[in-house]
Amino acid sequence: MEFTLKTFIFYGFALITIASALAVVTVRNIVHAAFALMVTLFGVAGLYVFLQADFLAATQVIVYVGGILVLILFGVMMTSGRLEMRIHIERGQLLLGGGISLALLMLLLTVIANTPKWENLTDDGTAFEPTTKRIGELILNEKFLLPFEVASVLLLVALIGAALISRKEVRD
Amino acid sequence: MPEIFSEGFFPNINLQDETNWATDFVRDVIIPRLPEAVAGHFPVELGTVLVMVAFAGIFVAVVPLLPLVLVLAERKVAARFQNRTGPMRVGPWGTLQTLADGIKLIFKEDYIPPQGDKLLFLLAPYIIFACSFAVFAAIPFGDGIPIPGDFNIGIFYIMAISSVIVMGVIMAGWSSNSKWSLLGSLRSAAQIVSYEIPLGLSILTVVMLVESLGMQQIVASQDGGIFTWLIFRTPFTFIAFFIFFISSIAEVNRTPFDLPEAESEIVAGFHTEYSGMRFALFFIAEYANMFAVSAIGVTLFLGGWQGVLPGYDFLGGFPGFVIKTLGLVFLMMWLRWTLPRLRVDQLMNLCWKYFIPISFFNILGTGVWGLIFRHDDVWSIGISCAIIYVGLISAYAVAGRSLARKPEPQPS
Numbered sequence: 001m002e003f004t005l006k007t008f009i010f011y012g013f014a015l016i017t018i019a020s021a022l023a024v025v026t027v028r029n030i031v032h033a034a035f036a037l038m039v040t041l042f043g044v045a046g047l048y049v050f051l052q053a054d055f056l057a058a059t060q061v062i063v064y065v066g067g068i069l070v071l072i073l074f075g076v077m078m079t080s081g082r083l084e085m086r087i088h089i090e091r092g093q094l095l096l097g098g099g100i101s102l103a104l105l106m107l108l109l110t111v112i113a114n115t116p117k118w119e120n121l122t123d124d125g126t127a128f129e130p131t132t133k134r135i136g137e138l139i140l141n142e143k144f145l146l147p148f149e150v151a152s153v154l155l156l157v158a159l160i161g162a163a164l165i166s167r168k169e170v171r172d
Numbered sequence: 173m174p175e176i177f178s179e180g181f182f183p184n185i186n187l188q189d190e191t192n193w194a195t196d197f198v199r200d201v202i203i204p205r206l207p208e209a210v211a212g213h214f215p216v217e218l219g220t221v222l223v224m225v226a227f228a229g230i231f232v233a234v235v236p237l238l239p240l241v242l243v244l245a246e247r248k249v250a251a252r253f254q255n256r257t258g259p260m261r262v263g264p265w266g267t268l269q270t271l272a273d274g275i276k277l278i279f280k281e282d283y284i285p286p287q288g289d290k291l292l293f294l295l296a297p298y299i300i301f302a303c304s305f306a307v308f309a310a311i312p313f314g315d316g317i318p319i320p321g322d323f324n325i326g327i328f329y330i331m332a333i334s335s336v337i338v339m340g341v342i343m344a345g346w347s348s349n350s351k352w353s354l355l356g357s358l359r360s361a362a363q364i365v366s367y368e369i370p371l372g373l374s375i376l377t378v379v380m381l382v383e384s385l386g387m388q389q390i391v392a393s394q395d396g397g398i399f400t401w402l403i404f405r406t407p408f409t410f411i412a413f414f415i416f417f418i419s420s421i422a423e424v425n426r427t428p429f430d431l432p433e434a435e436s437e438i439v440a441g442f443h444t445e446y447s448g449m450r451f452a453l454f455f456i457a458e459y460a461n462m463f464a465v466s467a468i469g470v471t472l473f474l475g476g477w478q479g480v481l482p483g484y485d486f487l488g489g490f491p492g493f494v495i496k497t498l499g500l501v502f503l504m505m506w507l508r509w510t511l512p513r514l515r516v517d518q519l520m521n522l523c524w525k526y527f528i529p530i531s532f533f534n535i536l537g538t539g540v541w542g543l544i545f546r547h548d549d550v551w552s553i554g555i556s557c558a559i560i561y562v563g564l565i566s567a568y569a570v571a572g573r574s575l576a577r578k579p580e581p582q583p584s
Contacts, residue, residue, distance in 0.1 A: 031289070031292070031346060032289075032291075035292065035339070038339055054325050055325055055328065058325055058331075059332075061332040061333070061335070062331055062335050065335065065336050065339060066332065066335025066336060066338060066339075066365070066368070070365055073342050073361075074361065077342075077346060132324065132328075132385060
């Protein structure tokens with residue numbers, strides 16, 4: 001295999017992503033796991049940049065790190081006191097979970113096997129093209145308008161539901 | 173052992189685009205100065221990366237000097253507002269006070285709470301520090317000054333990076349294992365996450381008009397004097413600028429939105445347990461953030477490095493940019509020493525009940541405006557300025573009348 005700067009960058013980000021992802025699932029402290037997840041998300045964002053998907057990378061950071069992870073940590077801190085968790089797993093759960101994980105692994109391996117190897121990708125001469133405009137066109141003009149709207153309605157429903165559940169009736 | 177300085181090591185990498193400023197720097201400045209024997213074999217790609225790293229290093233070295241000035245300015249401004257003189261002992265008019273304080277902080281004990289989470293406690297200041305500095309990478313300081321991160325998604329990158337600061341705040345608050353720190357960091361996180369929404373929506377109005385996320389393109393579109401600055405381009409961006417400015421004060425946790433570090437309630441908020449240089453890192457990051465959000469405001473709404481008059485360099489270029497930015501910084505200090513702190517419910521009301529609906533209205537309005545006036549010309553800008561003028565006068569009249577009324581009774 002040729003050893004280029006590309007290789008360095010790719011394996012650097014891949015190492016960061018995989019090592020921190022391992023930490024997420026093996027570390028006992030939930031808060032540590034959450035912060036390891038932050039590193040994982042950054043690693044994936046780095047891979048997106050490597051693939052010249054800059055908009056996607058920034059979205060990844062802003063949505064997952066700046067939003068969802070903060071909410072997870074909020075949840076953990078509000079219910080603090082049980083940080084060290086020993087999770088007991090029943091045999092049935094182990095089998096079911098293992099089966100599902102194995103199926104997912106097979107699926108991913110199939111996808112990986114059918115994707116051309118990234119080292120063999122050659123520069124086809126096209127210049128770097130900003131993705132932002134294309135994404136916007138696809139979402140609002142072309143084929144992804146309906147899924148986009150359905151997702152936004154789903155989020156709205158979730159928002160209203162959360163407000164309804166958390167709101168107390170105030171009488172005065 | 174691979175030969176690092178040969179062509180074979182980096183044969184055909186393609187760093188995004190060939191006309192990168194760092195690549196140009198390597199080709200035009202470095203290679204002609206090398207000896208003949210080396211010049212032919214110099215790896216341009218590796219050189220590009222090194223030049224970028226070196227330039228980033230300059231930023232990391234220079235930007236901490238900013239707080240050195242800003243902290244002194246803050247203390248002097250505060251002193252003037254309170255009819256004092258401020259620091260006067262160290263150096264002429266106390267100008268070396270911050271330096272003395274910095275040296276003092278370096279020599280202080282680096283205390284780590286024994287009950288806390290040591291790893292995260294040590295890591296937190298660096299996350300905040302790194303994120304505040306990464307923002308500077310995409311700010312266009314002047315005409316011809318290269319931006320280390322000249323992305324086509326500039327402003328989106330800035331928003332993404334600054335949203336990570338919350339993680340550092342939470343990390344600091346949690347790992348200190350102190351109630352004050354935890355409360356402070358939770359308040360801070362809630363506040364930053366909430367105010368990011370009106371902030372982002374206000375930025376979106378600018379992006380809609382410019383049709384680009386790149387910082388250079390945004391500045392380039394304001395070429396032509398003060399009335400082509402995006403703040404005056406439509407009445408909606410005029411409103412958006414104030415929402416942006418107030419939200420960014422909340423983002424950097426300054427008075428009147430400094431609930432995360434309210435001294436009378438929770439000591440010093442998320443950095444209560446920090447001492448010495450680690451505390452100084454938070455402090456530096458806070459002032460760097462302040463400068464950064466002002467610089468972003470100037471870039472987006474106040475013309476960036478473009479001058480006030482079309483064709484003249486007055487208040488333009490790098491000095492003009494810095495003057496405008498420092499003007500906004502002064503405005504922040506002014507507000508800090510004038511206004512009292514908000515309550516938590518007031519803070520959230522302001523964001524969710526006023527700023528977010530107004531921001532949505534702004535976006536709608538900007539879209540309609542863009543449909544009516546396809547191109548910015550004398551007419552559209554004239555109409556815009558007229559609407560802003562009438563709006564300001566009527567707002568003044570309404571505010572005057574409502575302020576004359578009795579205040580509402582406080583909730584018990």
